[in-house]
Amino acid sequence: MYQAASSQNILGGSIHGNVQIDGQFYVTDSAIGAPEVPEQFLSNGFANFIYERENFSAGLRYENYTNPILGFDPRYKGNGIPFRYLNYKNKEIEITAGNFYDQFGSGLVFRTYEERGLGYDNAMDGLRLKYIPVKGVYFKGIIGYQRDFWTKGEGIVRGVDLEWNINESISKLDSLKTKFILGGNFVSKYQEDQNPVYILPENVGSGSGRLSVIHGNLMLTGEYAYKANDPSDQNGYIYKDGSATLITATYADKGFGISLGAKRIDNMSFRSDRDANLNSLLINYLPALTKNHVSILPAHYPYATQPNGEYGMQGELFFHVRPNTLLGGKYGTDVAVNYSRAQAIDKVPTGDDMGYTSEFFDLGEEVYFEDFNVEFHHKWSKKLRQILSYIYINYNQDVIEGTAGHGHVYSHTVMLETTYKINSKNSIRNELQHLYTEQDKQSWALVLLEYTISPRWFFAAFDQYNYGNNFEAQRLHYITGTLGYTLGTNRFQVGYGRQRAGIFCVGGVCRTVPASNGFSFSVTSSF
Amino acid sequence: MKKILFLVAAVIGISFYACDKIEGPTRESIAIDTTCEFVEDNSIPTKKVLVEDYTGHNCGNCPSGGILLNDTLKPIYGDDMVVISVHAGDYANVCPGMLTCPPGAPLGSFAVDYKTIAGEDWNSTFSILFYPAGMIDRTGYPGNNVKPKSSWNQEIQDRLNLPAKARIRIQNTYDETERKVRACVETKFMEAMNGDYKLSVVLTEDSIIDWQLWYGHQPDEIVSDYLHHHVLRGAMNTSFGVSVGSGAIAAGTKIVTGYSADINTGWNEDHMAVVAFLYDAATFEVIQVEEMKIK
Numbered sequence: 001m002y003q004a005a006s007s008q009n010i011l012g013g014s015i016h017g018n019v020q021i022d023g024q025f026y027v028t029d030s031a032i033g034a035p036e037v038p039e040q041f042l043s044n045g046f047a048n049f050i051y052e053r054e055n056f057s058a059g060l061r062y063e064n065y066t067n068p069i070l071g072f073d074p075r076y077k078g079n080g081i082p083f084r085y086l087n088y089k090n091k092e093i094e095i096t097a098g099n100f101y102d103q104f105g106s107g108l109v110f111r112t113y114e115e116r117g118l119g120y121d122n123a124m125d126g127l128r129l130k131y132i133p134v135k136g137v138y139f140k141g142i143i144g145y146q147r148d149f150w151t152k153g154e155g156i157v158r159g160v161d162l163e164w165n166i167n168e169s170i171s172k173l174d175s176l177k178t179k180f181i182l183g184g185n186f187v188s189k190y191q192e193d194q195n196p197v198y199i200l201p202e203n204v205g206s207g208s209g210r211l212s213v214i215h216g217n218l219m220l221t222g223e224y225a226y227k228a229n230d231p232s233d234q235n236g237y238i239y240k241d242g243s244a245t246l247i248t249a250t251y252a253d254k255g256f257g258i259s260l261g262a263k264r265i266d267n268m269s270f271r272s273d274r275d276a277n278l279n280s281l282l283i284n285y286l287p288a289l290t291k292n293h294v295s296i297l298p299a300h301y302p303y304a305t306q307p308n309g310e311y312g313m314q315g316e317l318f319f320h321v322r323p324n325t326l327l328g329g330k331y332g333t334d335v336a337v338n339y340s341r342a343q344a345i346d347k348v349p350t351g352d353d354m355g356y357t358s359e360f361f362d363l364g365e366e367v368y369f370e371d372f373n374v375e376f377h378h379k380w381s382k383k384l385r386q387i388l389s390y391i392y393i394n395y396n397q398d399v400i401e402g403t404a405g406h407g408h409v410y411s412h413t414v415m416l417e418t419t420y421k422i423n424s425k426n427s428i429r430n431e432l433q434h435l436y437t438e439q440d441k442q443s444w445a446l447v448l449l450e451y452t453i454s455p456r457w458f459f460a461a462f463d464q465y466n467y468g469n470n471f472e473a474q475r476l477h478y479i480t481g482t483l484g485y486t487l488g489t490n491r492f493q494v495g496y497g498r499q500r501a502g503i504f505c506v507g508g509v510c511r512t513v514p515a516s517n518g519f520s521f522s523v524t525s526s527f
Numbered sequence: 528m529k530k531i532l533f534l535v536a537a538v539i540g541i542s543f544y545a546c547d548k549i550e551g552p553t554r555e556s557i558a559i560d561t562t563c564e565f566v567e568d569n570s571i572p573t574k575k576v577l578v579e580d581y582t583g584h585n586c587g588n589c590p591s592g593g594i595l596l597n598d599t600l601k602p603i604y605g606d607d608m609v610v611i612s613v614h615a616g617d618y619a620n621v622c623p624g625m626l627t628c629p630p631g632a633p634l635g636s637f638a639v640d641y642k643t644i645a646g647e648d649w650n651s652t653f654s655i656l657f658y659p660a661g662m663i664d665r666t667g668y669p670g671n672n673v674k675p676k677s678s679w680n681q682e683i684q685d686r687l688n689l690p691a692k693a694r695i696r697i698q699n700t701y702d703e704t705e706r707k708v709r710a711c712v713e714t715k716f717m718e719a720m721n722g723d724y725k726l727s728v729v730l731t732e733d734s735i736i737d738w739q740l741w742y743g744h745q746p747d748e749i750v751s752d753y754l755h756h757h758v759l760r761g762a763m764n765t766s767f768g769v770s771v772g773s774g775a776i777a778a779g780t781k782i783v784t785g786y787s788a789d790i791n792t793g794w795n796e797d798h799m800a801v802v803a804f805l806y807d808a809a810t811f812e813v814i815q816v817e818e819m820k821i822k
Contacts, residue, residue, distance in 0.1 A: 035631025074634040158545065188545030197644050197765075199553055205546025228546050231553075236647055239553050277620060353553040402617040405657055501630060514630030 013053025018526035020116075021045040024069055029517035031476055032498055035070075042069045044076075046116075060084040071504075071513040072119040073279075075149040082147060083123055094130040099123045102142060104161040104185040105210045107285035108225035108244045109270070112146065117504070118511050120279050123147040124157065136169025137162070146272045146281050153281040155272030159187030181212040189272050189283060198237060198353075204230045206242075206270055206284070222247045225268070225284075231353070232274040235267050235308055238355025242267035244286060255320035261289050262313045266345055266358055269307035279509060288508025289314045290340040290371055293391065296464060297435040297446055298413050301395040303342060303369040305508035311363055314340035334377035342368040367408075370394035387417040397440065400510075401503060411437040425454045431462070443468025458484045464500065490525040557764050560785025563711030565696055572694035572717065576686040577804050577816040578610050578679070580757075581650060581660040583618025584637055585629060587742035590753065592659030592676055597756045600680060607687055609802055609818045610757040611731055614641035615650035618658050629740050629749050636738045636751065639793075645729060645762035652767075653811075664813040665806060672811070692718055693805050695726075695817035701796060708821045710763060710801040711785040714771050719778045723808035727768030728786050730760040730821075733798045760799070763788045771805065796822055 009015075022044045026037035043066055050059040061083035065076040085098030101123055103111040114121045126144015133139065140161040145152040163183040167173045186207040193200040208225035227242035243266050250259040263286075270284040289312040290303040316338045321328040344364025347356040373391040380386065391413040397406035413435040421427045431448035448462035464478040480497025501515040580596055582589040596610050622628035622637035629637070649655075653662060653672050660673045663682040667674070674682055698711040714726055739753030762768075763786040771782040790796050804816040 033630065037631075070630070077634060186545075190545075195555075197554055199549060199551075199555060201547035201549050203545050203547045229549055236651060237644065239549055512628070512630070 010051070011053065013051055013056075015049060015051050016527055017048040017050050017059075018524065019045075019047040020522070020524045022069065022520070022522045024516070024518055024520040026070070026516060026518040029498065029515070031473075032478070032515040032517065033501060034498075034515045034517045037070065039067055042067050044069050044072060044116075055088055055090050057087045058085065059087075068119070070516050071511060073149065073511075076119060078150055080150065082121075082150060089130070092132050094128075096128040099125050099147070100128050100142075102128060102140065103285070104140065104159065104187070105183055105208055106221070106223050106246055106287070108223055108246060108268070109185055109206045109208045109227075109284050110142075110157075110159050110161070110187045111285035112283075113285070115506050115509065118279065118506055118509055120506075120509055120511075121147055122279075122282050125152055126157075134169060136165040136167070138165070139163075146283070148273070148276075148281055153272040153276065155189045155191035155274075155281070157187065157189050157272050157283055159185060161185035177216060179212075179214040181214075183210045184208065187270075187283060189270075191272065191274060198231060200231055200274070201229050204228055204270075206230075208244075217253050218249070218251045220247075220249045227268060227270055230267075230270065230274070232269060232271065233277055234269040234271070236355065237353070238267070239353050240267050240355045240357075242270070244268045244284075246287070246289075252318075255322075257316075257318040259316045260314070263287070263289050263311070264345065264360065265305070265307060265310050265312070267308060267355070279511065286508065288312070288342075288505070290342065290369060290508070291316075291338050291373060292506065293373075295389075295415055295431070295433060296448075296462070297415070297433040297444055298373075298391045298393065298411075299504075300435065300444070300502055301393045301409060301411055302400075302503065302505035302510065303340075303371075303395075303508060304400050304503070304505055304510040306342070306344075306368060306399065309345040309347065309358065309364075310342050310368060311345055312340070312342045314338070329378060329380065331379040334375075336375040336377075338374075339372045341370045344368065366396070366399070367394060368396045368399050383421045385419045387415070389413075389415040389417075391415070407439065409437055409439040411435050411439075427452050427454070436468075441466055441469050441474065456486050458482075460484075466500075489527065491523070493522040495520045554765060557769065557786065559764075559769070560709065560711070560787065563698070563713075563783050563785040565698065565711070565713045565783060568696070570694075572691040572815070573607065574687055574689045574691040575607050575609060575816045576604070576683050577664050577802075577813045578608055578683065579649070579662040579665070580610060580612045581615055581655045581658055581662075582612055583614055583616060583620075583658055584639075584641065584737065584739050584753075584755075585620065585622070586618035586658045587629075587740040587748065589618070589659040590739060590741045590744070592661065593756060595676060595679065596661075600683065604683060604687065606818070608683060609804075609816045611729065611802060612756060612758045613646040613649060614643075614758065615646040616655060616658065619646075632738075632749055636749070637740075639737055641755075641758055643759055643761050645766040646759050648766035664816075665811040666813075668811045691815060692716070692720065693815040695803050695805060695815050697801055697803055697817050697819035699801055699819055699821045701790075701822040703796075706790040706792065706796070707787055708790055708796075708799070708801070709785060709787045710803070710819075710821075711783065712801075712803045712817075714782045714784075714803075714805055716772065716776050716778060716780045720772070720776045721774065723770065724772040724776070724805055724814065725768040725808045726764070726771045726782075726784065726803060726805050727766075728763040728801060728803045730763060730788060730790075731757045731800050731802055731818075732760050732794050733757050733800065735795075735798075757800075760791075760794060761788065763801070768806075770808070790821070 025041050028036045045064040047062045064079040068076045083099040087096045101112045112122045112124050124144045129141045131139040143158040166180040188205045193202050206227035210223035212221040223246050225244040229239045231237040246263045248261040271281045273281045286305045288303050288305050293299045318336050321333040323332040344366040345358050346362035346364045347358050349356050371393050375389045377387050393411045395409040415433045417431045419429045429450040433446040435444040446464045450460040452458040461481040469475045478498040478500050482495035484493040496519045499516045503510045504513045619642045621640045664686050694715045696713040700709040735755040736752050739750045741750045799821045800818050802818045805814045
């Protein structure tokens with residue numbers, strides 16, 4: 001069924017790409033609410049093929065959702081080639097016809113990308129021109145429709161972006177230690193007004209200006225975006241304009257790093273179809289500005305950006321405690337402290353279709369999310385390493401999951417990760433996690449064991465136990481076992497176990513994950 | 528430099544031309560039919576009560592509210608109780624595409640959008656945060672307008688015991704070919720009143736069979752053939768109606784207005800009704816309500 005491939009030379013050029021197949025056999029498990037799956041087996045897969053010859057490239061991606069794995073949008077059901085393109089580029093100009101992903105600045109106004117884990121794909125289908133008229137000046141122009149599962153959104157998206165790297169373009173400034181990059185863009189969507197009640201703007205414009213200043217190890221970036229009136233399903237058909245501000249500062253030196261970020265989002269959902277919802281047809285990207293926890297228990301409560309309005313801030317500090325000190329031990333200790341918070345903006349209802357007014361610096365009362373976490377990475381010996389973490393999360397379940405009546409979940413998680421390198425090929429890793437909360441499904445404990453035989457094999461098993469659930473019948477074990485094998489650029493993985501229901505987020509964009517039980521496999525290969 | 532100036536000019540030029548700013552009214556104007564006529568009738572009305580049930584097909588707790596209204600209370604109060612089921616808020620979003628779609632819901636289920644612009648406007652104005660939420664004649668606004676299910680029966684009785692301060696008559700004409708309904712509404716103030724009064728005229732559809740999440744239902748909580756009653760389909764004269772009187776209004780004052788609306792092909796005209804209600808624009812309290820099938 002599966003055959004590993006390698007790069008091929010064809011017509012003087014080369015073909016390369018990658019393939020992935022994920023599949024799951026489902027078992028009905030009423031204890032965890034895993035639904036019956038009539039197909040019993042569901043699968044997501046894709047294959048990228050890219051041909052390159054000198055300045056020319058062409059590519060396509062075949063996708064196969066027969067039928068989509070639970071938790072992925074059922075509108076993906078089917079198979080075909082939703083992504084294909086032709087591209088030509090030289091030193092001055094690049095032209096793309098067909099599908100492409102791109103981003104203006106930090107994406108507050110325009111970002112198309114694919115995140116397979118989320119089932120997120122808002123690729124453009126149209127034309128893109130990139131042009132470098134003089135050294136240090138970068139122009140992009142795009143026009144087209146966006147992917148909407150197996151169709152395209154009805155709105156046309158067109159935009160231009162201009163970036164000026166001042167030091168690059170002015171030779172006298174090239175040697176300056178301080179670098180300046182200035183940018184601006186404008187994106188407009190067109191969608192016909194067929195609404196019998198509202199008089200809707202058919203052309204909705206949005207633009208932003210940005211500045212980056214880099215001085216040695218210090219980097220400051222800021223972007224302000226504005227969006228004109230854009231009544232939509234997401235904002236309840238209000239005519240208020242929107243805005244987004246994002247400011248970040250980072251400084252890193254040997255053994256020390258700090259990053260600070262702040263944002264304000266006000267009515268900034270921007271989609272090429274005003275009636276679309278959730279992850280469909282988003283033109284822009286609003287970052288979450290919270291830590292994306294990858295460990296299992298803290299990932300129970302991720303944050304989803306609130307495009308209708310939020311304040312967000314995040315601070316992160318890294319430092320290395322020198323060896324031969326009380327905390328540093330023989331090899332030193334790395335410490336990371338992170339705090340983030342998202343909160344409502346203050347909104348004063350206007351009582352008409354403008355919706356509300358909001359002063360820039362006025363905070364709303366409702367806290368959406370708060371996360372304080374600290375990590376200690378310590379190497380005890382050449383063979384033994386440990387990471388000790390504490391994570392506090394205040395999770396506004398109603399706001400983040402779009403439900404009502406749940407309120408806030410306050411969780412405290414402690415984790416200890418231990419890696420022991422037995423010899424140059426064999427290592428064993430253990431995670432102990434405990435999440436305490438009085439809300440939602442109450443407390444959980446987790447034990448994970450992973451054994452790796454480099455470079456080919458790994459075996460892992462973990463048990464999430466919802467031991468603190470107020471309902472005795474729900475005090476369940478979610479046990480999962482995984483086996484992986486890597487051969488060159490090919491990786492095979494099989495697993496069996498229970499998946500708890502929840503939400504899964506990447507960068508503030510989320511999807512629901514239903515409970516499931518069964519056998520899964522994954523095959524990836526590149527060539 | 529010329530190249531850069533050209534690009535900057537292009538960016539600015541596109542910015543100005545590819546954006547529509549709606550400065551004036553945000554809603555299409557409502558055509559009021561002034562040709563409606565009613566035969567003289569001096570009958571004395573009784574007070575009727577408007578009960579709004581804010582719900583959503585993905586709200587697993589909502590069927591309990593609908594069942595109480597339609598299976599228990601409606602048989603008791605009959606035509607004196609007019610029900611509107613308002614599908615609004617996140618629980619009324621369609622699937623797929625919503626974060627709260629029931630896990631395991633088959634493709635194609637929960638796909639019909641019962642949300643309406645009027646319903647969303649009401650949902651927002653009346654700060655509906657929990658579902659099902661009931662309002663009885665929209666009393667108690669602001670702050671106490673959402674009534675707990677346990678009090679609905681008593682609240683309804685209390686309202687029905689009030690004297691009727693107004694009478695509403697409805698005459699519907701339905702054009703089968705054009706699928707268009709014309710609703711003429713006569714509002715008569717039975718006693719002298721002082722204030723600002725508005726008349727809302729909306730369309731509802733009864734007995735829609737479609738999906739509903741229903742917690743505790745056996746054998747499945749995802750129900751494919753749930754009977755949805757009195758579903759709001761839209762407003763005929765904007766979300767909050769039109770003014771029919773302000774200031775001092777003499778007893779016996781009559782205002783006749785008429786409105787038209789298209790009946791979508793997906794709606795069953797045999798189950799559709801026009802609901803008209805008169806309310807105090809300052810408090811939203813409903814003075815009188817009437818319901819009439821369109822055919």
